[in-house]
Each structure stands twice: as structure tokens, then as C-alpha cells.
Amino acid sequence: MEPEPQRHTRAFRPQLPCETRAVISSIFGHQGGWDEALMVLVPIAIFVGLLLLANKRAKAIQAKRAQTDPVPEDPERPETSDS
Secondary structure, eight states: OOOOOOOOOSOOOOOOOHHHHHHHHHHHSOOTTHHHHHHHHHHHHHHHHHHHHHHHHHHHHHHHHHHHSOOOOOTTSOOOOOO
16 A cells, blocks of 8 residues: 655745744734834834934034124114114
């Protein structure tokens, strides 16, 4: 009698190491909502930080331009004295 040929009904999927599976399940598992909050708050914090940095650089550029190229006096604006 001949042995039956092996039938594979599923496609081959390599097994992940236990550590990798644990990390993936902890990322996608429900953690009580704090992880979802972080997924929203972290990008917002990054954008706020980038905006603050851009504003700081823009103010520095404005200050440098004001020192090198003073704004001419506006002829329609009355002059004020500091006496």
C-alpha cells in the first residue's frame, strides 16, 4: 500500500519569533484607550514643536533684516517726541 500524498491546503506562512509577535500584539491590542490617545497626541505635538521652531526662526530673520535694513519713516505718520 502506498502512503497518501501530503495535502497542504494553506499557503506557506513563515512563523514570526515570539518576541515579534508579542510586540505586534501589544501595538494592536487594546490598551484601555491610552495608546489611541498617543496616536493622536504625538503627531499634534510634533506639529506644534515644528510650528514653534519655524516661528522662532522667522522672528530671528525679521530681527536680522530690521537691523540691516531699517524701515524708512512713514511720511503720513506724525512724529512723536520722547520728552
